[in-house]
Amino acid sequence: MSPLCQCCGDTVRQLKQQVSVMRREIKNLRQMLDSATRANRKHMLSLQSALSKIGVSEKKDIQAPSPSSSSPSATLEQGSIQTVPIGYITSCFSAKNGTPRQPTVCGPSRAKLRIQHSVFNNPEHALVGLEQYSHVWVIFLFHKNGHLSYKAKVKPPRLNGQRVGVYSTRSPHRPNALGLTLAKLDGIVGDTVHLSGIDMIAGTPVLDIKPFIPDYDSPKTRTCMDLADCDTNKTETVSVESNISNICNDFDPPSNSRDKTTCFDNWECQLPQDGSEVENPLINPPDLLTNSAVPEDIHSALQEVKVYVKQLEMQQSHSQALDSPLSKALALSADRPSFGEEVYSTIAGWIREPPVGRLEVRFTPHAERELAGFLPATQPEHTESVRPRFKFLRSHTEAVAAVTGVLSADPRSVYRRTRCTDRLFFFTLDTADITCWFGQDFAEVVQVKPVDI
Structure with missing residues (x-):
């Protein structure tokens, strides 16, 4: 060419x-x-x-489609619903910047949810019984996503810019911008639910709240309970059968009495054949201990056996409490179906491998004095006081813990962490505007001032 x-x-x-x-x-x-x-x-x-x-x-x-175009039941069957917020969050976080990415990161973070009267005529009636739980699931909308676009792959902060499928993350940018938070239930006052350990900003629309039940929501708890029930039933059955055989072997009846098999006919016939609940016959034998025809030496021997069985069962229950769920699952796997595999539930490795370790949080002397100048939310208001006041944080110690919780988890985005390392970072907590900067393995608060209202 x-x-x-x-x-x-x-x-x-x-x-x-x-x-x-x-x-x-x-x-x-x-x-x-x-x-x-x-x-x-x-x-x-x-x-x-x-x-x-x-x-x-x-x-x-x-809005489309029109409600009159199809019946509500047909709409539900097609998977199309019109959500109605049951209330809106009043939170100590007013903006996305600095808000924890996950719940429980900042324990002192508090919020209130007031049930709207447009949903229930008596909102407080809908909360009756909820006070019996310590934690609740909160289902809400990511209403501050900005534009409504979403992608099949996202860049979680912990992956430092690497992409992964959106459904393997908790990214707020998803086809249906639904959020799920496990919050601590601090109390209920009338139609208002008080929460803590939250990761929601003020104004968040809440669609539903559900009680957290470890028996159902935690695989490990479910497995332990299932194994405990199985062990209890199995131990009772084994102890009854083994102790009965031991008594028959040790008991040498007189020549004019019945043989060993017929000796306990009346006893064994009272045991259910289907393995259902049974009262331990060795603790409360039905007829042998009260039957006047039983010889006195047999009566005393059975009394000794009764005491021995009680001690044995106490030892067994104590040893079961010390056994690990893993050993129980292995011992029972051949006898009955179990949920032992749920103990080995796994998560993505990058979840527990953050790009930045837990940061040390420092306060400059000036920032400490400014933070100490805020009045706690629990202190009675005085009209003559000109000091700023928190709305949610109840003490200076709690305020320090809240700031430490937010910053120790490094709330910066990947872009800020890699491209803007020399810039100040700002976020709002309750009624305080906080200014800080990040160094190598630490974050330092340099200014705390009241929010400009």
């Missing part, structure tokens, strides 16, 4: 430059189209919100 002449080479270079320019232009057009789409969606949402506030009936024309 002959080499290209100089004229042809110039032409090829010009064409390549033009193709490169066209690609950049196409990319810019796509970005402009995406921006216009997001802006249009944002304007539509703001319009719907404005119409809902003034109660204009034309709102029904904006």
